[in-house]
Amino acid sequence: MTQTVLVFLDRALPDGRIEDATKPQLFATDLGATRGDGVFETALVLDGHVRKLPAHLHRMTHSAALLDLDIPDHTVWERAIVTALDEYQRVVGPLTEVVVKLVVTRGVEGAHEPTCWVAASAPAPAxxxxxxxxxxxxxxxxxxxxxxxxxxxxxxxxxxxxxxxxxxxxxxxxxxxxxxxxxxxxxxxxxxxxxxxxxxxxxxxxxxxxxxxxxxxxxxxxxxxxxxxxxxxxxxxxxxxxxxxxxxxxxxxxxxxxxxxxxxxxxxxxxxxxxxxxxxxxxxxxxxxxxxxxxxxxxxxxxx
Structure with a gap:
């Protein structure tokens, strides 16, 4: 199984919160899981550089606006991405080619707080x-x-x-x-x-x-x-x-x-x-x- 590094955006931790991707992390009542209510972006890291990151962040902001969904600022995502890639390099290996996925859901039903995370993993061989x-x-x-x-x-x-x-x-x-x-x-x-x-x-x-x-x-x-x-x-x-x-x-x-x-x-x-x-x-x-x-x-x- 492909090893994934998971970093949740957290108001109390400016650089994000590292969690175990092999353990349950998402509430069963999260609207991203129950209704697909959220947005995402997928970027490619080559030799340590996230390609087209500003364009991905801009498009995610645009997508979120179409859903009337408030999401964190670009700088918050950028810090979480750095945390994810540092952890990936530490536990998985070099940042030769890495897929970085940014996800934001509307969050747990009734909580009015989005769920946001960054996942870093190797690309599929195909x-x-x-x-x-x-x-x-x-x-x-x-x-x-x-x-x-x-x-x-x-x-x-x-x-x-x-x-x-x-x-x-x-x-x-x-x-x-x-x-x-x-x-x-x-x-x-x-x-x-x-x-x-x-x-x-x-x-x-x-x-x-x-x-x-x-x-x-x-x-x-x-x-x-x-x-x-x-x-x-x-x-x-x-x-x-x-x-x-x-x-x-x-x-x-x-x-x-x-x-x-x-x-x-x-x-x-x-x-x-x-x-x-x-x-x-x-x-x-x-x-x-x-x-x-x-x-x-x-x-x-x-x-x-």
């Missing part, structure tokens, strides 16, 4: 394998149209909440049908996101000598009811500086099949190539797809 080998993906209907987020904000489609039962069910469906992951589509036919990732696609143009003269990176519309990706935002900024053109949907499934490369990107699995979509290969030129992946992966690896 994450590295999938980013290196690529994945097979299915398209699944999410059951909403692309305008529902604006029309029904109570659905919380722009928040990263603890209510992940549908996402996990979609992944189980993919695994049961021989795939690794899925991409949600809307009822009006637009490409949305993965259960735990953002969708990216690329097009490249070549001159008569075969040299790439233009590279365009595209992601679905951010107002289509998807979670704004911290990884997508960071990679877009790096790609723009490197001369890529950028685009935001709307995208339909045919755009994915016509792309030179498609990826799912997330904080832990990083930039992961899609090899097949609904059983069909992505990209007509494997060498070009590989070159685009290597270039973007290098840009993403340099992000702090």
């Amino acid at each position: 994450a590295k394998r999938q980013r290196e080998e690529g994945i097979d993906v299915l398209l699944l209907d999410r059951g909403y149209d692309s305008d529902v987020a604006e029309r029904a904000p109570w659905l919380l489609l722009g928040a990263k909440t603890l209510s992940y039962a549908v996402n996990m069910a979609a992944l189980r469906y993919a695994h049961a049908h021989g795939a690794d992951d899925i991409i949600f589509t809307s009822t009006d036919g637009q490409v949305l996101e993965g259960p735990t990732s953002t969708v990216l696609l690329a097009h490249a143009e070549k001159d008569d000598a075969g040299r790439v003269t233009l590279k365009r990176l595209v992601t679905p519309r951010l107002d289509s009811g998807i979670l704004p990706g911290t990884s997508q935002g960071a990679l877009f900024a790096a790609a723009k500086d490197a001369g890529w053109e950028l685009g935001y949907g709307p995208l339909v499934p045919e755009d994915l099949f016509d792309a030179d490369a498609v990826w799912l990107i997330s904080s832990v699995r990083l930039l992961t190539p899609v090899n097949h979509l609904d059983g069909k290969p992505i990209g007509s030129d494997p060498d070009l797809s590989k070159a685009l992946t290597e270039e973007l992966a290098a840009l993403f690896d340099a992000i702090h």
